[in-house]
Amino acid sequence: MESIEKQCTQCKVRRPLSDFPTFKSDPSRTCKACNLCRSAIEKYRAKNRDSILSKRRSPEEKAKTRALSQSYLIANREKIVAYKREWRRRNPDKCRAEWKNFYARHPDRCKEKSDRWRRENLSHCLERERRRRAKIANVTVGDVEAIRTFYAMVRSESPIPCHWCGKKTKKGDREVDHIIPVSRGGPHAVENLCCACWKCNNTKRAKLPEEFCGQYEIAYPVGASQ
Ligand SMILES: [Zn+2]
Ligand SMILES: [Zn+2]
DSSP states (O other): OOOSEEEOTTTOOEEEGGGSOBOSSOTTSBOSSOHHHHHHHHHHHHHTHHHHHHHHTSHHHHHHHHHHHHHHHHHTHHHHHHHHHHHHHHOHHHHHHHHHHHHHHOHHHHHHHHHHHHHHTHHHHHHHHHHHHHHHHHSOBOOHHHHHHHHHHHHSSSOEEOTTTOOEEOTTSEEEEESSOGGGTOOBSGGGEEEEEHHHHHHHTTOOHHHHGGGSOOOSOTTTTO
């Protein structure tokens, strides 16, 4: 049975639930403090904004907050993981935008993480690459000499713009990518090859260009190596 009354943690008065503000994130839950106490708290905060903020910025307060949030994280780990998973499932677009933003801010950390993942899951990666090569062996292969030239160009020192995002890439930060993935029937031919930065290559994977590059202008003319 859901109670229709509860006690305010501030004034200790029992009041009907309608006298309590609800959470923005979950309107079925009510706050601990009643409407009256809540507005008093907000008034106090507005009046003493500067002193509250400066107190909050002190090292002791920061350490306290950190310890509190850490113990909360540890105690509620499963709940948080489930909540995050559900949020990601419901907000795929926001999720993608957040990832893009993160990639843009921390390219080195992302590269480091994907390199580490590869090292730790090497056999999985090698197996994936083996399957990819096997598929390549099964699809149309274009002029071998042209393919070799293309690979050599990508391995050279010269800066080459990424086919997808247009950013200049350095040697070691880029890969040869199939514009139409081999797994989706694209030929292993120079007309279907491009140079992609590791980030685009990692996010594109087996997507078709129209599934991946709506947000990018294709900046690099295909087969411009000749
Ligand atoms: Zn109250
Ligand atoms: Zn790119």
